[in-house]
Amino acid sequence: MKLRDCEVFVVGNPPPYFGGRYFIFVKLVTDNGITGYGECYVATVSPYVIADIIKDIFGRHMQDMNPHQIEPMGRRVHGSGFTHRPDVTMMGAWSGLEMACWDIIGKAADQPVYHLIGGKVRDRLRSYTYIYPDADDHSASVYSDPDVAANRAASYLADGFTALKFDPAGPYTIYDGRQPDREDLARSVAFCRRLREAVGDKADLLFGTHGQFSVSGAKRLAKAIEPYDPLWFEEPTPPDMPERMAEVAAATSIPVATGERLTTRFEFSRVLAHSAASILQMNLGRVGGILEAKKIAAMAETYYAQIAPHLYCGPLVGAANIQIAAASPNFLILESIEQWGGFHAEILTTPIRMEAGYVIVPDAPGLGVELNEDVARQHPYNGDLLHLEMSPDPHDFQPNPKSEN
Numbered sequence: 001m002k003l004r005d006c007e008v009f010v011v012g013n014p015p016p017y018f019g020g021r022y023f024i025f026v027k028l029v030t031d032n033g034i035t036g037y038g039e040c041y042v043a044t045v046s047p048y049v050i051a052d053i054i055k056d057i058f059g060r061h062m063q064d065m066n067p068h069q070i071e072p073m074g075r076r077v078h079g080s081g082f083t084h085r086p087d088v089t090m091m092g093a094w095s096g097l098e099m100a101c102w103d104i105i106g107k108a109a110d111q112p113v114y115h116l117i118g119g120k121v122r123d124r125l126r127s128y129t130y131i132y133p134d135a136d137d138h139s140a141s142v143y144s145d146p147d148v149a150a151n152r153a154a155s156y157l158a159d160g161f162t163a164l165k166f167d168p169a170g171p172y173t174i175y176d177g178r179q180p181d182r183e184d185l186a187r188s189v190a191f192c193r194r195l196r197e198a199v200g201d202k203a204d205l206l207f208g209t210h211g212q213f214s215v216s217g218a219k220r221l222a223k224a225i226e227p228y229d230p231l232w233f234e235e236p237t238p239p240d241m242p243e244r245m246a247e248v249a250a251a252t253s254i255p256v257a258t259g260e261r262l263t264t265r266f267e268f269s270r271v272l273a274h275s276a277a278s279i280l281q282m283n284l285g286r287v288g289g290i291l292e293a294k295k296i297a298a299m300a301e302t303y304y305a306q307i308a309p310h311l312y313c314g315p316l317v318g319a320a321n322i323q324i325a326a327a328s329p330n331f332l333i334l335e336s337i338e339q340w341g342g343f344h345a346e347i348l349t350t351p352i353r354m355e356a357g358y359v360i361v362p363d364a365p366g367l368g369v370e371l372n373e374d375v376a377r378q379h380p381y382n383g384d385l386l387h388l389e390m391s392p393d394p395h396d397f398q399p400n401p402k403s404e405n
Contacts, residue, residue, distance in 0.1 A: 001108065003065055003101075005029040006058040008051040009371070011314070011347065012381035018132055018337050019344065020388060022047055022381035023314030025371055026054060026096040030067065034107050037371045038099030039316035041285030042092030043387035054093045067101040070291050074098065078264070091263040091288045098289030099320050099367070106366035113320075113367060114327040117294050124358040125325050127336040128163035128206060129156060130312075143168070146190040150198035156338075157199055160356030163231065163333055164199070166191055167208030169221060173391040177238050179217040181397045185224050192228035204231035207254070211238035211261075212395075215247050222252035232257040232279050232308075242276035249276055257281050260310040264288045268296045272303045279332060281310040285317040290324060297328040306332035312388070315344045315352055319367040322352070326361045334359055347375050 009025040024040040024047050042050045061076040077094045078084060106113045114120050131152050133142045141148045146168070153164055168191040170184040180188075188207075195205055207230040213221060218236035225233075233254040237245045239261045249256040257279035262268055263286055271277050280300050282293050297307050307328055309321035318340070325331045336352075336359065337344050345351035349370040353360040362368030 001034070001066055001068075001104075002031045003028055003058070003062050003067055004031045006055055006063075006097075008054050009373070009376040010047045010051055010381045011376050012379045012383070013314070014343055014379065016133065016135075018342070019311075019313055021383060021385055022387060023316075023347070024050055024054075024096065025314065025316060025376060026100050027371065027373070028058075028067070028097065028100040028104060030104060034104050036067070036100035036103035036107065036366065037316055037369075038096035038101075038103065038320070039285050039314050040092050040096035041283050041313045041317055042089055044089045044092075045386075046384075047381060047387070050089070050093060053089065054097065057090070057093055058097060062097060067104045070098060070101055070289075073101075074288065074291070086264040086267050088261070088263045088286065092286045095285050095287060095289045095292075096316075098291065099284065099316065102290045102320075102323075103366035110365050112363060112365055113290060113323040114361070117290065117323070118327045120326050120361060121329055122326055122331065122361065124355070124360050125322060125331065125334045126162065127334045127354065127357055127359050128165055128204075129161055129336050129338050131156070131164050131166045132338060144187070146187070146194040149191060150194040153195050153198045153203070157202055159339060160358070161203065162357050163204040163206055164195070165206035165208050165234075165335075166195065167210065167234075169209050170212060171391050171395055172210045172212055173393065173395050175394045176212045177214040177217065178212060178395060180213060180221050181395075182399055185221060188221060189224050192225045192230065196228045206230060206232055206234065206257075208234040209236055211235050213237060215244050218248045219251045222248065222254055226253060230254050234258065234281070235260070242271045242274045245271075245276040246274040249278070255279055257308060259283070260286075260312070262287070264292060265295045265299060269299060272300060272305060278303075278305045280305055280307050282307065283310040283313070283317065284320040284324060285313055290320055293320075293324045294327070297324065297330060301330045306330045308332045309334055311335040311337065315340060315348055315369065316367065316371065318344070318352055319369045322359055322361060323367060347372055
């Protein structure tokens with residue numbers, strides 16, 4: 001069995017754009033007619049540039065190879081062009097290709113991927129969702145108004161979710177990390193207070209930041225929200241210096257989580273070695289694929305760290321996350337896009353199945369889902385914007401509007 005053909009789908013994600021502006025899907029076909037699908041989580045340059053990179057990697061390092069040869073192919077990609085170091089763009093492109101190889105391997109063996117990487121530990125996976133706007137709310141006030149967020153939290157609780165993520169601490173800029181201003185702190189505390197009042201002890205609060213803060217700034221914010229007992233404080237400082245993030249982890253009782261912007265076991269090993277985080281949020285469309293994620297999960301076990309696979313993209317990364325979560329003893333929780341409805345269901349022939357806040361692990365071979373190619377072709381992405389973008393301007397200080405002169 002050899003890899004013969006590669007096709008890339010750059011799919012526009014319709015409004016309300018939950019999961020990003022577009023998804024990058026990969027299709028591989030073998031010489032004996034087996035099809036495998038994957039997804040790349042790469043947002044550094046145009047998705048059509050990424051599509052060309054994916055095709056180049058396939059032609060240069062994978063075509064006519066046996067799809068079982070994941071380690072040799074991965075080594076070729078990792079060392080391509082005399083680099084031999086983590087590269088978030090190359091590894092993101094490789095992740096989707098690697099994922100598609102596992103889909104082929106599972107289909108050839110008539111087994112789900114989790115049976116090929118150690119076996120299933122759980123039949124269902126605890127899941128959380130970001131607090132998104134209601135379908136009828138076009139103001140996006142859920143991101144800035146703690147009362148609106150609390151009302152949405154109650155509805156998610158009714159759906160069975162036992163954990164909810166939110167990130168009220170101000171904008172993300174290319175100049176971070178910084179000190180939180182008084183408005184950042186006041187809003188963060190207000191969100192934690194109102195959400196804790198809304199969910200009580202029925203759900204965990206997952207406090208998200210995206211590397212906005214300096215070490216001392218993150219310590220101040222952690223101290224302010226500690227009374228509301230979040231399950232985690234996500235990426236409190238920028239991701240490139242885990243040595244500094246470790247200072248935040250040592251200063252707070254809130255577990256620190258990180259990893260969505262990291263790639264390969266080498267970057268995650270620094271997080272663990274410096275005790276920068278005890279919850280690892282690898283995204284399987286960026287980290288290097290399923291085998292790399294399994295190595296990271298195993299490495300984390302030796303530090304008594306847990307994994308919480310990250311997702312802000314499409315459902316094929318979600319399907320890969322499910323496979324690694326099902327086979328990992330140190331799994332904590334899985335990110336979902338609400339209940340995997342809307343376009344995340346439409347783009348698959350059979351949607352990811354959820355029951356009362358838990359993802360049900362599929363029994364189908366490979367990744368357990370199939371891309372609906374007709375839907376993918378009907379929704380090409382025609383925009384110029386990247387999947388996600390940070391503010392190009394520094395964040396100006398804002399006073400606490402509730403303070404009195």
